[in-house]
Each structure stands twice: as C-alpha cells, then as structure tokens.
Amino acid sequence: MDGASLADGNLWLHFTRTADWRGPNPSVPVIDRGEGCYVWDTAGKRYLDGLSALFCVQVGYGRPEMPAAAAEQMAKLPFATNWATAHQPAIDLAAALADRFPADLDHFFFVNSGSEAVEAAIKLARQYHAANGEPGRYKIISRAYSYHGTTLGALGVTGLPGARAPYEPLMPGHFHGPNTNQYRCQSSPNCAPCDLSCAMALERIVLAEGPDKISAIFLEPVQNAGGCFTPPPGYLQQVRSICDRYGILLVSDEVICAFGRLGTWTGAERYDVVPDIITFAKGVTSAYAPLAGMGFSRRIGDALSTGPATMFNHGATWGGHPVSCAVALANLDVFEKEDVLGNVQRNEHWLGDQLRELQARHEIVGDVRGTGYFWALELVADRERKVLFTEQQSEDLLRGFLSARLLELGLICRADDRDEPVIQISPPLVADRSVLGELVSILDQVLGEATARMHGTPGAPAPARPTESGPTAPEGGGAL
C-alpha cells in the first residue's frame, strides 16, 4: 500500500511501547536490507547490528547459500509434515545435529520458535516421568529474571516479574531460584571464593517442594536477561548432580547459547555438562527461516517409545518445515566451511579486553561480563559501591538517552533494565576485529556521553528524542 507507515498503526510491534511506533515521527527504524554485519533502514541509514537481530543472524546478512537452499527445496517440495510422514531435510538435519550435540542427545523434535521449544520440553519432561510411573512430577524450577518465552507454559518458566504480571495466574508449579549474578552475589561477592550457594539454593527449593514432585530444572548456560550471567566454575556440574540425586531432568535452554554464540555448538559443550534436553531456535538457521526444536537423550527417547507410552503426544503442523530444515543444513555448512566457531574463539578474549577497557575509561560501567560473542555492560550510579540508579535515573538513561543515541550513531544493541541496567552486545559470529572495533568505538562515545549526562556535566549532548526507546529498549520486565 503506497504511503503506509508505522504511524498508521496497522502493524503492532512486539514488546514495544506504542508511543514509540505510532504518531507522526515513529522512532522505530524500518529495516530494509542487510549485508554482512550491517543493516540499512528505509531512509538509507546504515546500522552495525550489534545484537544479530536478537541473537539470531549468526553468519550475517546477504548470504547466497541459504536463499539457494530454500529456493531448491521450495521447488522440489514446499511442505510435508513430520507427523505420520517424514521428509529428507528433517531427517538429515536431525542427523547433523546429533553429531554436534553432546553425549547421547541424539533425538530431535522440531518446532517453530523458542517458546514452542520450551513448551515442548515442559511436556516431554512430564510425559517422560509419567512413562516411568511418576505422574506426580510436574513442578519446574528455573531462575530469577530468566526469560524462556511467552506462551503460557514457557511464561511460567520465565522469571521476569514484569513479563508474567499481566497474565497471572499462570500455570501452577513454577518456582524460581537465584541466578548466577556474580557481580551482585549475596553469598560471596564476585564468587571469591565461590561456595556455589546459588546452586545449593536450587536444591533447597527441590527439598521444600518435594523431590518426587519436581519434573525439571530449566536454565540457560549463560543467562541473557539481567545481562549475560555466566555460571561460576562447577555450577552447572553441581546442578547436574542435584538433578541426578533426585531424578529430575536438566533442561538447558539454549535458544540463544547454541550455534556458536558461546564459541561452541552448544553452551553445554562450552561448560562441559550433559543436560537431558537442550532447547534451541534462533541461530540454527541464522534466522534465514524460522526453526526451533529440542534435542533429548536416549533414555527419554526409550521411555517414550517402549512400554506403555509409545509416542510423544505433541505436535505442530509447521514443526520442522522442509524449507527451514534445508536452510538450517545450509547454515551448518557455512559454519563448517568458514570456521565460524573458530572466529568466535579467536576473537572473544580480544572483545572482552576491549570492553574491559571501556569499563576502565567510563565510571558508569560497573561490570563487564560474558563469553563468546555474548556480552553485557552493567551501568551503575557509583562504581566503588555498586550503587544502582534510581528507577527514574534508569528510565532517563536507558530510554531517555542510550537507546536513541546508539541508534543515532548507527549501532543496534540493547539497553535493557529487566534487572539492573545493562547494555547487551551480541554481534554476528562472523564479525572480525574491524567490525568489533567499530562497535566498541561507538560504545566508547556513547558511554562517555552517558557518564557526563548522569554526572551532570554541562554541555552533555541531549538525545535525539528524549522520550523514545527504539526497538532495542523494551520495557523493564519486557522482551527476550
């Protein structure tokens, strides 16, 4: 339709304040095309995509391989289901993933989104226990401020109060323990020495809720919401042993962490732990087509294929769409041919060092944390004492300044305050040091300006539009 724009309000955006995309001057860029690590909006402005379009576009934009695979598959067979029939791209993809996932996680069930993958994992865990004669195991433990999706089951697993509140009451049986925020660890600050009290707290929930009632513990190897909470050494092994002690399944939600974000095929591989189920989405196709799923162990597969339970009683029409599976296979080829994991491994420490230099230069940066191409800078009012900004300061800083200013300077990353205020950085996995350097230098400028602004230096630049948030600044308690 000629002249239609965001301001017309026909399109509703996800987790975005209405004021930002309606009205005469919507502040949300309309992204038009992409090449490598960059995208351009309809006005021709170029942005470095420092968030990989929400942790998805691992191999960058404008690749010929995936469109070619999609076109070939569409011409040959646009669609067949994975129920009652099967198709070759799904069979091949399951085999390819089995080679890349840890240990005996060699069964794969495909769906279309991360939320659906988490939803499927909730059901798989319950059905597994029922098949083993333990139908009473329905409770799920996850962690504070975690994000696991928006469908009602996945939202129960999600630990973000703001995301849950509008839809309560949610499904019963969800409990949230501490996450691995090492910067603000209550028990032993900076985990020195780390007593793994955050893992022990999960065990206390198990004991309080009844070990024979717990179905699964869901966690991300590195938790995104709150800003890249990495696990302290031994943490995931400790959680694994808690699960083993009480017959609980460990679900590693790797919707973000899998497919190279941490420099390995899975986050489980990175941290040397073997979960029972791994959920994935986003990077499996580098976002050239929607696809998600879960990989699960043989013991789960056996429980649901022998004895009284002869099938996993769940399905989705589009789950494992042949075009998406063909695209995923092409994406895995690109990973191999271009050694995408190696690129992350060769540059991650350099990137971390650059970000720590920003911390050294800018008082406002309290903490730098992350791994692979998955990093966050936590912003603080007083670094010495780790003093938080007030709610109003945080609002002014994130939505009143940072989000708009980053976009103005041509960098898409996320300024977020679902826990404390953080800037999240997650570039395409093919980014080299010149792209990463450009990202760091824009951050350098914006952090300098933000420090001046928060410390009241006269002449600190005003944001382009003081009230706008842009697509990278969801409401506190909002998006993924």
Ligand SMILES: Cc1ncc(COP(=O)(O)O)c(C=O)c1O
């Ligand atoms: C860890 C995690 N789980 C689940 C989801 C939900 O994925 P989707 O938005 O594809 O439903 C996300 C989304 O970012 C996520 O980060």
